[in-house]
Amino acid sequence: MTTGAWIMLIFGCVVLYGGLVWSLLRTKKDKKTQL
């Protein structure tokens, strides 16, 4: 793959999967009671 494609691949992974992991790590409420 070209360097540009690799850079955008890494960018996409960081933004989308990083964003998902960031939000999952912020879950504090109990899964059942929501409290």
Add this chain to the structure above:
Amino acid sequence: MVEQRERWKSRTHFLMAAIGSAVGLGNIWRFPYILYANGGGAFLIPYFVALLTAGIPLMMLEYGLGIKMQGAPHVAFSKIKRGLEWIGWWSILAAFVIITYYAVVMAWCWNYLFYSFTLAWGEDAGGFFVTKVLQRTGGPADLGGIPLGIFFGLLITWIVVYLIIYKGIGRVGRVVMATVPLPIILIGVLVVRGVTLPGATEGLNFYLSPDFSKLLEPRVWLAAYGQVFFSLSLAMGIMIVYSSYLPKNSDVTNNAFITSFADGGISFFAGFAIFSTLGYLAHITGVDISKVVSAGPGLAFITIPTAISKLPFAAAFFGAVFFLTLLSLAVDSLFSLVEADVTAMIDKWGIRRERATFVICLLAFLIGLLYTSRGGIYWLDIVDHWINSYGLAAIGLGEVIIIGFIFGTRPFREFINSVSEVTVGSWWDYMIKVVTPIILGVTLISSFYGEIKRAYEGYPLWALILGGWAVIVGIIIISFLLMRAKGKKGERK
């Protein structure tokens, strides 16, 4: 006696159901193409901006409405202002129109799942799709009969949806624990197969190589906002209904982040399966990759089957995996739309869930027969275009205007911050009051301008009026009638 509203068994069930609803066929057949056509990897920048400035704020709005108002969209809007109930019905009816044809696309997928075992499309996948599967007539005026294969596919689809929905949100929660991870695993299988094929690198370069000059074109930004808006199942009442089954103190903002990032992440991942396969097809046929790139049903039922036929080994297996992926992606989007309609009926008239589910499924099946006919593909195309361009964008605009200027963003934001794990600042107010209305307004105007400039896909005017404008006007009229209709005892009027 106060009625007890059904509840999700856990937050995970709710999140999986919301992700399953957002992740549908568009993630595999629309996002990769939109990314390629709008600057390749560079498109990720406007996409991410659109996600943060419109997609996630709107998702927070819908989750917030469902959790705060504890009812379907018509209940939520009527609690804000009595005369606004019809806007909720508009989204419910738009969802109903969508299920009537979305199920037909699933019927095609069922057929192709069986065809894939023998690679029945042979060397001419395009001809097979048009003449053998759809048996397409010459135009929308000639409906012809109904091909039996699609008829049975539609019947199976509705039986499956009925069985998932009729027992309530508890069963939906258990089903999505299987139907959401399944397509992700299957896409993983397709990615591994795709990237190990000759020519895959060429395809991935096509997918991801950035063309930053495209970022100067307004249409690229509009495409990013459009992709985010239509991919997240917004404005169809689904997210309001799903979140209305959460307790009143449930998180809003973080659930919106999780759903939106998961949707984007799965779209991005699916692009690797699609473009590596397209790279292989270009390599094996010796044509330029730009000649094989396509989107929508053309990609799923013609281009990918063509590539699958040319796989070096286990072509039938990968064909079955691909169509099983489509089916598993589509099913939870379809039943989430049905759930929105069923919940609206229960909340309005207090009828039993089994009965509401049966009525909706039967009605949608009967109307869907129009799209299964030999000329049905034309009507499906017209109705889909109008619902997306005018139905959903207008509801989205209505939602942000109601919260932004009638309810007020500040009290709404104070509510969502009071229950959420991640608090949002005044930036959210600007997104709801300024950015999203402008983007949706521009989208509506540009779609309308396109309609005036030329007839959509060259269809005759009478067909566009009947399948397009009449459907939109009909939805608005019925929305008002439903607002006026007598509801269950105790319904706020």
